[in-house]
Amino acid sequence: MSNTNTLKNISGSIVLAGAGKMGGAMLSGWLAQGIEPKRVAVIEPRPSEEIRAHIAKGVRLNPSPQDTGPAAAFLVALKPQAFREAGPKLKPYVDATTLLVSIMAGMTIASLHEVLGGRIVRAMPNTPAAIGRGITVAVAAKDVSAAQREVADGLLRATGSVEWVTDEGLMDAVTAVSGSGPAYVFLLAEELARAGVAAGLPEQLAIKLARETVAGSGELLHRSDLEAATLRQNVTSPGGTTAAALEVLMGQDGLQSLMTDAVAAATRRSKELAK
Incomplete structure (x- = not known):
């Protein structure tokens, strides 16, 4: 299945928490791959002009957890230092079976589970994602299903290539080599x-x-x-x-x-x- 078909076949909403440079690149990539704007919700207190342009086309801005409906995936693109403070506000969007994809440097699967829960994929992209030439490395928690991993792969591949590892301990070195x-x-x-x-x-x-x-x-x-x-x-x-x-x-x-x-x-x- 091509990445375009993978994204188009995702059922449910996609929620993006944090629409800075990297989160914004992810959003642009998803829309370019054919995801309908109305199926994407962005949680961002200070949206840029680029994000506002996407909102004008149908992307939802700061909806309530009740308004988003069943989420296929919840992607967190906040600064790691701000994550724990924002956690209580984000928690209502996530339940035990929600696919949670994090692109925050240094934030472990255990820490993500403690703050938000869900079925977690930890990923590290880099800034060439902004032009579709990024490289992302991802690792999935043991309870992530094959179908959820495919969804995560499709979301991450919208901005470049993706490599998967099974050892989370490699992610700090990944961050140091390709993230930075x-x-x-x-x-x-x-x-x-x-x-x-x-x-x-x-x-x-x-x-x-x-x-x-x-x-x-x-x-x-x-x-x-x-x-x-x-x-x-x-x-x-x-x-x-x-x-x-x-x-x-x-x-x-x-x-x-x-x-x-x-x-x-x-x-x-x-x-x-x-x-």
Whole structure:
């Protein structure tokens, strides 16, 4: 069954709690896949103009639990720090058999069950979901049925690809690699531009070169069947300019050690958010 058919065949309402950047991307993806706007309800005290545009087309804003009717799924896209405070207000939308999908960093299945209950899928998307190029990793609680997992997969796949794991303990590292990962790539573009200026390039030219190089290289990586290491080697001529730069980046205190430390720090913080 295609993802479009999966979403169109979902029976009942879909409730989205939190319509910020990630929640809004999810909503846009669902509507683009053919879900009727009137079947979606959004709980959001400060809806953006983009969300208001969806509301104008039929998406319901801040309905009561009685108004939403039987929910096929309840997706939580709040900031983790705000979740426990919002929990009592969200609880009436969820019963023991509701599919609850969380995309909050660090929030464990046990914590979600304590606050809201339901049958829980914990997921971690990333910001390229906004253009349909996200990657989401998901793990399901043991009481999630095969049909509910298919619904969750359809909802998450509306913004990109989805990978499923069975060990929830992997989710903190997932958050550190792919959830936070886009920021690392954007930082690379920032610093490459700064280095270009330091080497004598006009600022706007350096920014343009860095931005297009990172974006184009990412697209090449996306389209190629080759490993990243092979693509890197293909650019690197022995004794050439790239090799000289890579001697620095791949040195003892270079990118490998920095990235290992960065991912470890993000993993620790993800675990702290669950406490």
